[in-house]
Amino acid sequence: MLMLLCVTVMAQVPTFVLPKYKFINYKANTLHYDAGSPSMSRFFGKWQRMVESGQGNISIVHIGGSHVQAGSLTNTVRCNILTTYPDLVGPRGMLFPYSAAARCNNPSDYRVRCPQKMILTRNVHKEHTYPLGICGIAVTAANTLSEILIQMNEPRVSYSSSRVILLGHSEQGVVPRLRVDGREYYPSYIDNRTDRYLFNLNTAVDSFTVVLPCREGQQFTVSGVYLDNNRPGFIYNSIGVNGASVPDYLRCQNLVRDLRLMHPDVVIFGIGINDAVPANFDTAVFRQNYLQLVDSVRAVNPDCAFIFITNNDSFRKETRRRYSVNTNGKLAREVFYRLARDVDGAVWDQFEVMGGLRSMDLWRQAGLAQNDRVHFTTAGYQLVGDLFSNALFEAYNKFIGKQ
Numbered sequence: 001m002l003m004l005l006c007v008t009v010m011a012q013v014p015t016f017v018l019p020k021y022k023f024i025n026y027k028a029n030t031l032h033y034d035a036g037s038p039s040m041s042r043f044f045g046k047w048q049r050m051v052e053s054g055q056g057n058i059s060i061v062h063i064g065g066s067h068v069q070a071g072s073l074t075n076t077v078r079c080n081i082l083t084t085y086p087d088l089v090g091p092r093g094m095l096f097p098y099s100a101a102a103r104c105n106n107p108s109d110y111r112v113r114c115p116q117k118m119i120l121t122r123n124v125h126k127e128h129t130y131p132l133g134i135c136g137i138a139v140t141a142a143n144t145l146s147e148i149l150i151q152m153n154e155p156r157v158s159y160s161s162s163r164v165i166l167l168g169h170s171e172q173g174v175v176p177r178l179r180v181d182g183r184e185y186y187p188s189y190i191d192n193r194t195d196r197y198l199f200n201l202n203t204a205v206d207s208f209t210v211v212l213p214c215r216e217g218q219q220f221t222v223s224g225v226y227l228d229n230n231r232p233g234f235i236y237n238s239i240g241v242n243g244a245s246v247p248d249y250l251r252c253q254n255l256v257r258d259l260r261l262m263h264p265d266v267v268i269f270g271i272g273i274n275d276a277v278p279a280n281f282d283t284a285v286f287r288q289n290y291l292q293l294v295d296s297v298r299a300v301n302p303d304c305a306f307i308f309i310t311n312n313d314s315f316r317k318e319t320r321r322r323y324s325v326n327t328n329g330k331l332a333r334e335v336f337y338r339l340a341r342d343v344d345g346a347v348w349d350q351f352e353v354m355g356g357l358r359s360m361d362l363w364r365q366a367g368l369a370q371n372d373r374v375h376f377t378t379a380g381y382q383l384v385g386d387l388f389s390n391a392l393f394e395a396y397n398k399f400i401g402k403q
Contacts, residue, residue: 011051011400012397012400012401013084013393013396013397014084014393015389015390015393015394016080016386016389016390018383018386018387018390019383021362021366023354023355023359023362023363023366024353024354024355024387025352025353025354025355025356026353028349028352028353029353029387029390029391030348030391030394030395031307031346031347031348031391031392031394031395032337032340032346032347032348032349033340033345033346033347033395034341034344037344037345037346038344039303039304039305039306039343039344039345040305040344040345040346040395040399041399042303042305043058043265043266043305044395044396044399044400045399046058046265047396048396048399048400048403050088050232050233051085051088054087054088054232055232056232057090057091057232057233057234057235058090058233058234058235058265058266059093059235059237059262059263059264059265059266060234060235060236060237060264060265060266060267060268061094061134061237061239061259061262061264061266061267061268062074062077062236062237062238062239062267062268062270063239063240063249063267063268063269063270063271064239064240064244064269064270064271064309065240065241065242065243065244065245065270065271065273065274066240066241066242066243066244066375067240067270067273067312067375067376067381068238068239068240068270069098069105069107069240069241069242070105070107070240070375070381071106071107071108071109071238071240072107072108072376072378072381072382072385073376073381073382073384073385073388074107074236074238074240074385075107075108075109075154075238075385076381076382076384076385076386076389077236077385077388077389077392078109078157078234078236078238079154079156079157080385080386080389080393081234081236081389082156082157082233082234082236083156083157084393085233085234087233088232088233088234089157089158089159089231089233089234090229090231090232090233090234090235091161091226091227091228091229091231091235092152092159092161092227092235093226093227093228093235093236093237093262094134094135094224094225094226094237094238094239094258094261094262095107095110095150095224095225095226095227095238096135096137096224096225097112097114097139097148097150097210097222097225098112098137099112099113099114100112100114100117100118100139100148100222101114101117101118101119101120101139102117102120104120105242107238108153109152109153109154110150110151110152110153110154111149111150111151111153112148112149112150112151113148113149113151114146114147114148114149115147116141116144116146116147118139118140118141118142118146118222119139119140119142120137120138120139121137121138121139121140121221122136122137122241122242122243122244123136123137123241123244123248123249123251123252124241124242124243124244124245124248128251128253130169130221130223131252131253131254132223132251132252132253132254132255133167133223133224133252133253133254133255133257133258134224134239134252134254134255134258134259134262135167135223135224135239135241135258136239136241136244136248136249136252137223137241138221138222138223139221139222140219140220140221140222141212141214141219141220141221141222142214142218142219143214143215143216143217143218143219144214145211145212145213145214146211146212146214146220147179147209147210147211147212148209148210148212148222149207149208149209150207150208150209150210150225151206151207152206152207158206159206159227160204160205160206160229161201161204161205161206161208161227161228161229162200162201162203162204162205162228162229162230163198163199163200163201163227163228163229164178164198164199164201164208164225164226164227164228165196165197165198165199165225165226165227165228165261166178166187166196166197166199166210166222166224166225167195167196167197167222167223167224167225167226167258167261168195168197168220168221168222168223168224169195169220169221169223170214170218170219170220170221171219172214172217172218172219174212174213174214174218174219174220175187175190175197175213176197176210176211176212176213176220177210177211177213178199178201178208178209178210178211179208179209179211180201180203180205180207180208180209181205184211185199185200185201187199188200194257194260194261195223195254196261204229210222210225223254223258224258226261226262235262237262237264243274244271244274245271245272245274245275246271246272246275246286246289246290246293247275247289249271249293250289250292250293250296255296256296256299256300259296259297259299259300260300263300263301264297264300264301264304265301265304265305266304266305266306266307267297267304267305267306267307268307268309269290269293269306269307269308269309270309271290271293272286272310272311272332272336273311273312273314273374275289275332276311276326276328276329276331276332277316277326277328278328281328281331281332283331283332283334283335286332286335287335287338287339287342290335290339291339291342291343294306294339294343305345305346306339306340306343306344306345306346307345307346307347307348307392308336308339308340308345308346308347308348309336309347309348309350309388310329310332310333310336310347310348310349310350310351310352311328311329311332311333311336311350311351312329312350312351312354312360312374312376312384313325313326313329313351313354313355313356313357313358313359313360314326314329314360314373314374315360315361315373315374317372317373323373325357325358327357329351329357330351330357332351333349333351333352336349346395348388348391348392350384350388353387360373360374361373363376363380367379367380368380368383
């Protein structure tokens with residue numbers, strides 16, 4: 001359990017005490033952005049107004065690959081924010097029932113049970129059997145009654161939802177239902193234009209079952225689940241697909257359509273580790289792809305702020321037992337700084353904070369990274385989440401200190 005430091009200014013956010021490792025560059029743990037950044041000022045200004053008034057919502061959308069799908073990193077940041085502001089726990093926001101498909105890992109902060117596993121479509125696939133949206137992934141029930149239990153599983157934060165918005169589609173007109181405590185709800189409203197099914201519940205709940213009553217020859221595809229309520233506060237949406245790169249999200253046909261549901265105030269981009277794998281990594285193409293993704297977000301909210309997380313240090317597997325350092329991490333890092341300048345955004349330099357080139361092996365030796373030298377362990381992801389949280393809180397404290 002992390003301990004909070006004492007602060008002298010009550011309006012400031014306390015930061016988290018971190019374990020000390022010699023290879024981590026704690027001095028580099030900050031958000032880098034122009035002091036007069038209009039977009040970051042708008043974001044922190046809205047944060048401050050919500051804290052002072054206890055009204056409104058701030059929508060955070062964190063997008064990435066396997067680092068995000070695993071959930072440990074993003075849930076650490078989410079819980080750090082919400083436990084700091086226990087009266088501002090807003091809706092849970094967007095999630096996806098990953099383990100409704102076979103061999104698809106689910107974040108631990110919510111449980112998913114689906115007895116009959118469904119057909120998986122991911123944005124990393126060359127062919128999409130269903131037009132994908134912001135989640136970059138979909139599961140399809142085919143020719144049988146399918147049920148997906150979704151249950152909150154985070155003891156530090158109490159979530160409750162009085163509205164559930166199911167994103168999905170059926171060419172055969174299958175209408176989903178929601179089962180709560182033995183009672184089944186039909187959609188209060190169906191929007192065929194946006195493929196949304198709205199369920200208004202009589203009471204706030206932390207678990208429910210999605211019922212997909214498919215018969216022979218029928219299918220229903222789920223592309224996301226948005227949990228909503230009337231509470232003010234922070235909404236931390238976590239969007240991740242194993243193996244995803246920036247172009248994979250650009251190929252999601254309904255990306256902008258689904259982003260309108262979340263209407264982000266800030267997007268945290270953590271995509272890039274898969275883009276930088278090839279030896280012929282093209283930094284110019286990488287930057288242009290990212291700028292297209294930024295344009296997609298700005299089509300929804302022109303005032304949205306952007307925080308870019310640089311790639312972590314990583315290695316390539318050469319043989320069964322031999323790995324070589326991936327020097328593209330340094331090249332990607334330079335692109336992220338340029339992108340932040342291009343779009344009036346901020347950079348969190350994960351690469352530098354880790355300790356720079358070859359530091360991933362030191363993290364692995366300390367039990368913070370996996371043997372593939374690309375992914376972190378659960379403890380490693382939690383440490384990365386705490387580091388990022390401190391950088392974010394420090395930036396907010398600097399903002400309110402100037403007001």
